[in-house]
Amino acid sequence: MNELELKYGCNPNQKPSRVYMRDGSDLPVEVLSGRPGYINFLDALNSWQLVRELKEATGLPAAASFKHVSPAGAAVGLPLTETERQMYFVDDEGELTPIACAYIRARGADRMSSYGDFAALSDTCDARTALYLKHEVSDGVIAPGYTDEALEILRSKKGGNYNVIRIDPDYVPAPVESKDVFGVTFEQGRNEFRIDRDLLSNVVTENKEVPDSAQVDMLVALITLKYTQSNSVCYVKGGQAIGVGAGQQSRVHCTRLAGNKADTWYLRQHPKVLGLEFVEGIRRANRDNAIDVYISDECDDVLRDGEWQKWFAVRPEPLTREEKAAWVATQTGVTLGSDAFFPFGDNVERAHKSGVSYIAEPGGSIRDDNVIETCDKYGIAMCFTGMRLFHH
Numbered sequence: 317m318n319e320l321e322l323k324y325g326c327n328p329n330q331k332p333s334r335v336y337m338r339d340g341s342d343l344p345v346e347v348l349s350g351r352p353g354y355i356n357f358l359d360a361l362n363s364w365q366l367v368r369e370l371k372e373a374t375g376l377p378a379a380a381s382f383k384h385v386s387p388a389g390a391a392v393g394l395p396l397t398e399t400e401r402q403m404y405f406v407d408d409e410g411e412l413t414p415i416a417c418a419y420i421r422a423r424g425a426d427r428m429s430s431y432g433d434f435a436a437l438s439d440t441c442d443a444r445t446a447l448y449l450k451h452e453v454s455d456g457v458i459a460p461g462y463t464d465e466a467l468e469i470l471r472s473k474k475g476g477n478y479n480v481i482r483i484d485p486d487y488v489p490a491p492v493e494s495k496d497v498f499g500v501t502f503e504q505g506r507n508e509f510r511i512d513r514d515l516l517s518n519v520v521t522e523n524k525e526v527p528d529s530a531q532v533d534m535l536v537a538l539i540t541l542k543y544t545q546s547n548s549v550c551y552v553k554g555g556q557a558i559g560v561g562a563g564q565q566s567r568v569h570c571t572r573l574a575g576n577k578a579d580t581w582y583l584r585q586h587p588k589v590l591g592l593e594f595v596e597g598i599r600r601a602n603r604d605n606a607i608d609v610y611i612s613d614e615c616d617d618v619l620r621d622g623e624w625q626k627w628f629a630v631r632p633e634p635l636t637r638e639e640k641a642a643w644v645a646t647q648t649g650v651t652l653g654s655d656a657f658f659p660f661g662d663n664v665e666r667a668h669k670s671g672v673s674y675i676a677e678p679g680g681s682i683r684d685d686n687v688i689e690t691c692d693k694y695g696i697a698m699c700f701t702g703m704r705l706f707h708h
Contacts, residue, residue, distance in 0.1 A: 317342060317343050317346075318336055318337050318340060318341065318342055318343060319334055319335070319336035319337075319343070320334060320335050320336070320343060320347070321333070321334050322334055322335065322351075322352070322353055322354050322357075323351060323353050324353070324354065325354045326354055326355060330354075333353075333354050335357055339490075344483055344484040344487035345357075345360070345361075345458075345481050345482065345483050345484070346481070346482045346483075347479070347480070347481055348462065348467060348471075348480040348481065348482055349467075349470060349471045349476065349477075349478055349479065349480035350456060350474070350476075350477050350478050350479035350480060351477070351479070352456055352479040352481060355384065355385070356434055356455055356456055356479055358385050359382040359383070359384075359385060359433075359434035359455075360382075360434055360436065360456065360458040360481050360483075361458075362382065362385055362543050363380040363381075363382040363387065363434060363435075363436030363458065363543070364436050364458050364483055365543060366378075366380050366387060366390060366436065366539060366540065366542070366543040367379055367380050367390070367436045367437060367438040368438055368485070369511065369539050369542070370390065370392060370438065370535070370536065370539045370540075371392075371438040371439070373511055373512055373535045373539060374392050374532055374535055374536075374555075376392035376393050376394070376414070376418075376555070377392065377393035377414045377415045377417075377418045377437075377438055377439045378390070378391070378392050378393065378418055378437075378438040379391060379393070379415065379418035379419035379421075379422040379435065379436060379437050379438065380422050380435070380436040380540075381419070381422045381423045381425070381430040381433040381434075381435060381436075382433055382434045382435075382436065383429055383430065383432070383433050383434075385545060386543075386544045386545045386548075386560065386562040386563065387422075387540055387543060387544055387557065387560055388423075388425060388426045388429035388430045388433060388560065389421075389422040389423060389424065389425025389426055389429075389430060389556070389557045389560065390422050390425070390536060390539075390540045390556075390557045391418050391419075391421035391422040391424075391425070391536070391555055391556035391557060392418055392421075392532070392536065392555040392556075393413075393414035393415055393416075393417045393418035393421075394417060394421070394554065394555045394556075395412075395417060396412065396417055396420065396421065399585055399590070400421070400424065402590055403424065403584045403585055403589075403590065404420050404421075404423070404424045404427075405600050405603070406420060406448070409447075409448075411444075412444060413442055413444045413445065414439075415437055415438070415439045415440070415441070415442060415445050416442070416444040416445040416448055418437070418438075419435055419437060419445055419448065419449070420448060421555070421556040422435075422556070422557070423435075423452065424556070424581075425556060425557045425558050425559070425560065425577075425581060426559070426560065426577050426580075426581070427604045428604055428605070428608050430452075431453050431601055431604070432453050432454065432455055433454050433455065434454070434455050434456050434457070434458070434479075435449060435454055435456070435457040435458070436457070436458050436459070437457065437458070437459040437460075438459075438460075439459070439460070440459060440460060440461040440462065440463060440466075441457065441459040441461070441462045441463070441466045441467075441470070442463050442465075442466055443463060443465040443466045443469060445466065446462075446465070446466035446467075446469040446470050447469060449469075449470065449473070450469055450470070450472070450473050451600065452600065453601050454478075455478075455479060456478060456479025456480065456481065457470065457478075457479070457480055457481070458481040458482075458483055459481075459482065459483070460482065460483055460484075460485040461482060462480070462482065467480065489506060490506075491505060491506055491508070492504070492505055492506070493505075493506050507542065507705075507707075509542075509703055509705075511535060511538045511539050511542065511703075512535070513531055513535070515538070515676075515701045515702075515703065516531055516534055516535075516676065516699050516701070517699070518679075518699055518700045518701070518702070519697055519698070519699045520679065520684075520688055520698055520699065520700050521688055521691045521692055521696060521697050521698045522692045522695075523691075523692070523695050523696065523697040524697065525697055526674055526697050526699065529554070529555075530649075530651050530673070530674040530697075532555055533552040533553065533554070533555065533651035533674065534552075534651055534653060534674065534676040534699070536550075536552045536555055536556070536557060536651075537550040537551075537552045537557070537651055537652065537653025537676060538653045538676055538701065538705065540552075540557050540560065540653070541653050541654070541655040541705045541707075542655075542705045542707060543707055544560060544562045544655070544707060545562045545563040545707060545708060546562075546563070546655050546656070546705075546706040546707055546708060547562075547563070547564050547565065547566070547567050547570050547655065547656065548560065548561060548562045548563070548564075548570055548654075548655045548707075549561045549567070549570040549571045549573075549574045549652065549653070549654050549655070549663075550574060550652070550653045550654075551574050551575065551577070551578040551650055551651070551652050551667075551670060551672070552650070552651045552652075552653065553578075553649060553650045553651065558577070558578045558581040558582070558650070559573075559574040559575060559576070559577030559578030559579075559580075559581060559670070560574055560577065561573035561574030561575075561577070567654065567656065567658060567659060567663060568660070568662050568663050568666065570654075571652075571654075571663045571666045571667060572666055574652075575666055575667060575669065575670040578647075578650065578670045578671075579644050579647075579670055580608070580611055582643070582644060582647045582670075582671075583611045583635075583640060583643060583644065584607060584611070586635065586639075586640075586643050588632065588633065588635050588639070589607060589610070589611065589635070591632075592606075592607065592610070592628060592632055593628055593629040593630045593632075594606070594627060594628060594629065595625075595626070595627060595628060595629050596629070598627065602627070606618050606627040606628070610632065610635065611635060611640070613637070615634055615635065619631065619632065619634060644669070644670070644671075646671075647670060647671030648671045648673055649671065649673050650667075650670060650671040650672045650673060650674075651672070651673070651674040651675070651676070652667045652672045652674070652675045652676070653675075653676045653677065654675075654676075654677040654678070655678075655704065655705040655706055655707070656677075656678055656704050656705075656706065657677055657678050657679055657680045657681040657684070657687075657704075658677055658681060658687045659681050659683060660683060660686065660687070661683070661686045661687050661689065661690030663687070664687060664690040664691055664694070664696065665690060667696075668694045668696065672696060673695075673696055673697065674696065674697050674698070675691065675696055675697070675698040675699070676698070676699050676701055677698070677700065677701065678700065678701050678702055678703055678704050678705075679700030679701070679702060680700075680702070684700075
């Protein structure tokens with residue numbers, strides 16, 4: 317099939333809409349269920365590139381959770397800890413396969429933003445992954461293949477309208493890409509820059525120790541940033557993005573946004589949060605909403621009389637500002653990646669507050685000395701990659 321008609325473009329008034337191959341060749345994708353829309357395909361094709369490159373760089377199964385052409389999360393398929401199983405609501409779901417772990421962790425980075433996401437899997441979607449997807453609010457999934465059982469499960473989601481796309485893993489796009497804006501055609505060479513461990517050799521700080529686990533996290537951060545709308549910053553821990561700040565005009569605002577998300581991810585592991593007793597039958601999305609408000613400064617919205625009963629079987633004790641600050645202060649071992657250089661040391665100051673121990677950024681600022689000095693103040697190891705990763 318060379319062409320696929322879509323329901324509409326970004327908005328219902330934008331018609332006609334289609335995806336097609338200009339060279340007359342077949343599309344590299346096949347729709348197995350549902351009717352993906354314009355934004356669905358943008359998310360699918362960007363997220364597929366991310367997980368494909370992440371697996372190539374790490375050798376591990378990879379997954380991403382995309383919303384509005386940026387990843388809400390991305391991760392490799394390392395096993396979940398008992399705490400992670402509890403905070404991602406899979407503590408009673410038995411053994412999990414590596415690709416299932418990858419997606420559960422990718423979605424767990426920012427469960428609020430992942431609501432209604434498009435999922436991407438580097439490996440064949442198995443039944444275990446499909447069962448998890450079945451119970452999450454998601455628009456669709458793209459993968460190089462599906463087991464028969466997984467496809468049957470996914471085709472039953474949304475009354476048969478869940479979007480399931482199979483992509484040819486051997487597809488190689490043309491080296492030059494183009495797009496139209498306001499009737500003007502833009503053209504550029506594809507960003508085929510390879511992100512691997514060789515990119516991490518230039519450690520410019522006094523602390524030169526970047527363990528293997530931190531190198532994996534740097535790869536996750538940089539490859540995630542390659543497909544995140546710029547400006548962008550990504551916090552990673554344990555092979556999982558825990559905070560993505562995308563599309564901000566100021567880099568420090570990216571750092572703050574992503575840092576706040578990383579703090580929220582860590583606060584979800586606080587004993588008071590893990591101990592929340594929800595009412596019987598509450599949906600995962602409603603639990604996510606309640607937890608997000610409970611952690612926030614607006615916690616009274618779910619704790620006041622007449623309101624808490626909608627969410628909790630027992631009224632929780634508030635998580636005080638002092639308790640939150642003390643808990644976040646125990647976070648360490650986090651890796652931060654930036655798609656362009658830090659112009660000031662204030663980015664490092666903010667990153668330090670969220671437990672950042674390792675940084676990967678291009679370097680090249682006239683104030684690199686100030687950024688390095690700020691890293692040295694906190695014992696942070698930072699490498700300059702020399703490569704900007706803007707994406708629009």
